Amino acid sequence: MQLDADTEDALLRAALAARENAYAPYSGFRVGAAALDAEGRIHAGCNVENAAYPQSQCAEATALGAMVTAGAWTLQAIAVAGPDTDEEGPLLTPCGGCRQRIREFATASLPVLLCQPRGIVARRELAALLPESFGPGHLG
Numbered sequence: 033m034q035l036d037a038d039t040e041d042a043l044l045r046a047a048l049a050a051r052e053n054a055y056a057p058y059s060g061f062r063v064g065a066a067a068l069d070a071e072g073r074i075h076a077g078c079n080v081e082n083a084a085y086p087q088s089q090c091a092e093a094t095a096l097g098a099m100v101t102a103g104a105w106t107l108q109a110i111a112v113a114g115p116d117t118d119e120e121g122p123l124l125t126p127c128g129g130c131r132q133r134i135r136e137f138a139t140a141s142l143p144v145l146l147c148q149p150r151g152i153v154a155r156r157e158l159a160a161l162l163p164e165s166f167g168p169g170h171l172g
């Protein structure tokens with residue numbers, strides 16, 4: 033699936049804006065996400081940590097919750113924004129649990145934009161992040 037440059041840019045900006053509001057006092061690791069639904073609407077979210085650490089929520093989960101709350105069940109793309117890293121630094125990719133959360137509303141070819149404040153640094157298809165995934169189809 034190909035996204036046009038304007039759509040990619042809107043997703044980048046929404047993910048970065050959400051990241052500004054991240055509540056990450058424990059890790060200091062701020063993340064924003066922006067989900068593009070089938071109608072072209074963008075739903076953003078940030079990570080929301082908790083003093084009881086396991087209760088923290090990833091940015092992707094917040095964005096997907098906003099999308100479902102707005103009445104949408106189909107993803108067209110998702111952008112995830114973390115901190116700037118140098119060339120050798122590890123790229124922020126969605127955690128394992130969030131890959132599965134994304135899968136619920138997406139097909140294998142879903143574009144996942146990996147973003148930093150300096151821009152979109154990589155593009156992946158969901159299938160590359162979560163091969164041979166389990167999804168709603170398995171339940172009939």
Ligand code: THU
Pocket residue numbers: 056059061062063078079080081088089090091092125126127130
């Ligand atoms: N985090 C996300 O929001 N998304 C990811 O895909 C990876 C990790 C958050 C969770 C926690 O608040 C912080 O980053 C450090 O793990």
